[in-house]
Amino acid sequence: MTSEAETHGRDDAEDVLRIEDISMSFGAVTALRGVDLHLRRGEILGLVGDNGAGKSTLVKILTGFHRPDSGRVYLDGEEVRLRSVQDARAHGIETVFQDLALVDELSVFHNLFLNREHTGGGWFRFLRNSSMRTAARRLLDEMAVDVPSVDVPVAKLSGGQRQAIAVARAIQQRDIKILLLDEPLAAMGAKETALIIQVIKGLCRNTDISVIVIDHNYAHLFDLCDRINVIQQGRVTLDRDLSEISMEELIELMVQSRRRELSEYLPDTPTTRGGPR
């Protein structure tokens, strides 16, 4: 099964993140069985897989929320241990959760600069709102995010705009190497999806930031990602550059590996009879 993953030659110099042989179980349930994964600088990597395949566990390990039972994580070639969310953040790994990230009651520019406010007046820390407004407008223009005004409370914005602002805030507030996006396109309309895809692509084009995206929708991932990893049964079963493969081929490969999985666990499953194997 890992043969697919191994077809990709590793170029360590390019890899900002490399994961080797990560395993993790919760009691009797094994979530990950020896995952290998790598992420190149400035790359958008899509993770797909069924519910319970282990995508979320993997992302939570990278966020510092879970500590794996075994395996190694390398950042820029150096082994790191991500002990906590703060620890992961200090290493430049940031996760954007769509709605939990923003304070609805505050305006767009106050959200963007929350706890990084431009202030004057020394000890009193008076807000320099006009300065923040200008900077917020510039930032959003650069990212091509369209909001009615930076003065509106984020509660008034659409889901796509909120997501874009959450991303903008994450990259503006910290020194980020890797951005993890957990289903950024869930429950979005076509226009919003286009906006987010454009924002994330622009981000990777203009900066050094690498992105890992979890999503269920292959069409979205084909629009967004450079490369895709399929996670099944706690393993990476497929690793392909999307320039090398069409959506039909990918789906066919997924179905095949799914059949192999099934035949391994259930030798008499009817789906394997007369299959392409």
Place this chain on the structure above:
Amino acid sequence: MTASAFRRFGELHLQELVISVVALALILFFTVQSPNFFTGDNAAALASFIAPIAFFALAEVPILILGEIDLSVGEVYVLSPFLVEHLNNAGIPVPFAIVLAMVICAVVGWVNGLITVKLHMPSFITTLGMTFALEGIILISSNGAPANPVGSGTLALVLGGATWAEAYWAIATMAILFVMLRRTSFGLHIVAAGGNAQSARESGIKVDFVKIWCFVLCAFVGGLIGILDGYHIGSIDPSTPGLTFMFYGVAAAVIGGTALTGGRGTMIGAAIGAVVLGILEDGFHVIGVNSFAYDLILGIAILIAMFLNVQIERATVRGAGHGSFARMLSFPLSRRTEGRRTEGRRKESVRR
């Protein structure tokens, strides 16, 4: 949460505007009802009704924005002039005794905040306990007997003795707290911590620190109004119902648009709410409503004001609005469906 509750008219929010109209309508009503209402003499009386309510409301606003409540500020109000008296009896000169009393009040707030934050107690419980504890301390230390506030002359006049002194202090306090809430980094962090504590924490805001300081601020303002009111009234009474006074303040803040669920509130709204309650109290006295009926009418008036407030909130928050009042207001409010959508999605993500 809200979509158009934020709609602003210059510096005023929609709810502040609505409640200002209510205040003007009440002034008109009482002026028509009695020739004695719109007079210079009554203005002074009105000010002494409004000022204490305004102080309590202003003190509670940051706490309410944080989604907490401080029930004990009323007892701090009763305590502070007695502290001045006790300290003065112990040989400390009055000005120093006042400063020291204020510091002790701030410490009471600090303890409230510390217990709430560090022991993860609901502030309702923390400050309820503090209320009774302070009441006990006041009764024991004063032996239950009323007293006269110590200090006289210019000091007493400035600290509430003069007719308009209390009103000036209230206006100054409102101005300072307004700037704090709307124009400083700390004020922004209060709103952020109250609106979305998790997000605030993730931005590196020390939510616990913000909370504790808001409790300190609240108790400090409570101590200040206690001393001012002592000099204003000219006597201090250990059996003053602090809880009732505190609830006047909370009522004023909520009438002025502060959300009890946190995340939203303004100093100007709280002050206007205090004006409305003060006008009601004073107006009933002036037009000679039976003193037994007075509390009943006041209670109903508060309920109506709150009802209208909740209706406005529904009209603006959830989009649809439930009452005719809400529907009447909702036509100029746009983008309601989107507000509802994000609401639903947020619940979903919280569950996740």
